[in-house]
């Protein structure tokens with residue numbers, strides 16, 4: 001059997017939790033994987049010490065996943081090209097705004113036989129064009145890329161509390177050694193249950209769009225509007241996510257949104273906890289600039305919903321479609337145009353009436 005080398009690109013909250021899972025499975029499946037899993041770290045100093053040195057000596061990412069021991073076969077590497085050299089499988093796990101720079105460094109340095117899985121929740125918008133992250137990686141690097149997304153708050157997964165996830169992976173070449181079974185072996189744990197599907201567009205969109213819904217749910221909690229309002233946001237959010245998939249990514253399956261962990265389950269978990277929800281609530285309570293709040297509350301971590309709300313609104317607006325997505329449009333308005341969140345029901349009604 002092969003000795004597949006796996007590298008994780010990214011070492012934030014989720015990047016580190018996924019590196020832990022992958023390294024546990026690599027060590028337990030030495031007939032398939034090389035034990036060491038390289039993890040690319042955006043180098044920074046923490047209390048005067050390099051973060052890579054701390055991770056490699058203390059086996060803990062003290063800044064982004066504190067209190068969790070990483071397996072000793074997670075090897076932190078500060079140089080991106082060294083981190084991916086000779087890798088067979090790349091696991092992308094960075095906040096999506098940093099991806100273009102990473103891809104431009106990797107471009108031309110990754111053979112086309114390499115395979116990838118993206119754990120990133122976001123989209124790439126260029127004017128009236130939109131690309132799911134897995135396809136962006138494929139296009140930039142000339143390699144196949146699948147997608148992993150689910151109801152997976154990283155701190156809970158890292159503490160090995162039970163959760164499920166969805167991986168979309170469609171073997172691109174029948175002669176590939178890396179197939180759906182190998183992908184599942186790399187990610188599945190007794191506490192992290194993997195379902196492999198082939199809907200890369202649906203899985204990717206769910207992960208990106210639910211972050212906008214999570215912000216709206218944070219607004220509801222910031223206003224202390226209770227559980228009925230939260231349920232209304234979840235219902236509307238899921239409908240808009242599904243409609244977005246149907247209209248702009250006809251290759252996606254509606255059932256992915258309603259049946260998989262990456263769909264309804266991630267909407268529910270992200271509307272109760274997580275960083276986007278936290279930031280949405282804080283925005284309503286303080287009315288301070290959103291990026292200032294993000295820096296202060298999340299201490300270097302990122303809430304992807306803010307940039308995604310902006311990107312998705314820009315895309316919809318250019319296509320003349322923003323009114324067909326009242327919740328997404330209202331979230332953008334509340335964050336970036338000073339709309340009053342307390343007028344949310346009226347705003348939603350008005351947008352709908354103008355359809």
Ligand SMILES: NC(=O)C1=CN([C@@H]2O[C@H](COP(=O)(O)OP(=O)(O)OC[C@H]3O[C@@H](n4cnc5c(N)ncnc54)[C@H](O)[C@@H]3O)[C@@H](O)[C@H]2O)C=CC1
Pocket residue numbers: 010011012013014015016041042043064093094095096098119120121122152153154155300301302303304
């Ligand atoms: N944290 C979570 O619970 C989950 C996150 N996700 C998704 O995973 C992806 C990665 O998120 P996290 O690992 O949580 O990251 P994070 O939000 O903890 O982000 C911080 C990471 O960004 C890096 N960084 C900062 N500046 C950078 C730069 N200029 N270039 C490159 N990297 C830089 C930091 O070194 C750190 O590794 C996101 O798309 C997120 O939506 C998905 C599921 C769960």
Ligand SMILES: O=C(CO)COP(=O)(O)O
Pocket residue numbers: 121150151152153154211214266269270273274275276277302303304
């Ligand atoms: O994607 C997540 C849970 O599945 C994490 O959500 P946040 O980025 O809002 O913390």
